Amino acid sequence: MAEVPALEIRGLTRRYGKVIAVEDLDLTVQVGDIYGFLGPNGAGKTTALRAALGLIRRDTGTVRLFGDDRLVGARSKVGAIIETPAFHSWMSGRENLLQAGQLSGLGGVALDREVDRVLERVELTERAQHKAGGYSLGMRQRLGIARALMGGPKLLVLDEPTNGLDPRGMREVRELVRSLALHDGITVLISSHLLAEVQAMCNRVGILQRGRLRAEGTVAELLSEGAGDGIVEVGALDMGALSAAVAGIEGVENLGAGAEGRLRLRCGELPLYALNAQLVGQGVQVSALVPARRNLEDVFMEVTR
Numbered sequence: 001m002a003e004v005p006a007l008e009i010r011g012l013t014r015r016y017g018k019v020i021a022v023e024d025l026d027l028t029v030q031v032g033d034i035y036g037f038l039g040p041n042g043a044g045k046t047t048a049l050r051a052a053l054g055l056i057r058r059d060t061g062t063v064r065l066f067g068d069d070r071l072v073g074a075r076s077k078v079g080a081i082i083e084t085p086a087f088h089s090w091m092s093g094r095e096n097l098l099q100a101g102q103l104s105g106l107g108g109v110a111l112d113r114e115v116d117r118v119l120e121r122v123e124l125t126e127r128a129q130h131k132a133g134g135y136s137l138g139m140r141q142r143l144g145i146a147r148a149l150m151g152g153p154k155l156l157v158l159d160e161p162t163n164g165l166d167p168r169g170m171r172e173v174r175e176l177v178r179s180l181a182l183h184d185g186i187t188v189l190i191s192s193h194l195l196a197e198v199q200a201m202c203n204r205v206g207i208l209q210r211g212r213l214r215a216e217g218t219v220a221e222l223l224s225e226g227a228g229d230g231i232v233e234v235g236a237l238d239m240g241a242l243s244a245a246v247a248g249i250e251g252v253e254n255l256g257a258g259a260e261g262r263l264r265l266r267c268g269e270l271p272l273y274a275l276n277a278q279l280v281g282q283g284v285q286v287s288a289l290v291p292a293r294r295n296l297e298d299v300f301m302e303v304t305r
Contacts, residue, residue, distance in 0.1 A: 012061030085144025089133030138169030
């Protein structure tokens with residue numbers, strides 16, 4: 001018998017007056033997934049998560065957490081950070097977690113042990129007695145994850161967990177999320193607009209635009225679709241001349257900046273030797289012609305254009 005999904009959303013719609021923030025959303029997060037919920041800012045990701053977790057009213061649709069549509073009881077299996085985590089700046093990290101545990105009904109020795117456990121899990125034990133107001137943004141995100149981990153949830157929902165972090169902070173959160181899924185057996189749903197981060201972390205992805213789900217599948221499936229479209233990165237001594245020449249070649253699409261300052265192109269059925277010949281014929285001094293692998297950014301642009 002197939003395992004019940006961790007989160008199953010069917011037909012979810014949320015309106016604000018005449019504005020439809022989320023429309024007829026179907027989404028499935030399987031147990032064991034690190035699921036990337038992708039979309040540009042304003043696409044409706046946070047609204048969808050709030051409605052799915054019962055934090056705001058949904059106009060239509062059903063939500064099941066581990067097969068249970070009674071969200072009040074089922075939410076005990078979920079830990080979440082929706083938008084930026086907030087803490088009392090004058091209290092230590094440990095005191096903030098103790099207060100959160102008391103508000104949720106924990107107390108005594110059990111609460112102390114749980115706070116110690118989650119602080120160690122996010123590697124904040126050494127800074128636990130420091131005031132939260134002195135924490136870096138990355139530390140506050142990890143403290144937020146620690147708070148979401150209290151009580152041992154089976155599903156962790158993180159809304160833009162790496163937004164605003166420097167590269168080191170992004171890597172720390174990415175490695176923590178992977179570890180929680182691999183070693184703790186926690187299913188993770190991550191909302192983000194950072195495509196490279198999602199590709200580095202997640203095994204399944206859903207792409208949201210203007211409140212509607214445009215694509216869903218494993219990362220491998222989404223990257224394999226259209227893999228024969230001939231994506232290539234081209235370098236030239238004069239990048240302005242290269243861009244102008246590409247604009248005049250039928251069937252070639254400019255995808256923007258690639259690696260090492262090159263231009264990323266989709267050539268379709270045009271062979272690379274023919275592309276090179278046309279560019280040279282227009283006076284472009286080509287310095288590099290590198291076949292490129294599709295990434296989530298390519299998929300996202302195709303799905304949402």
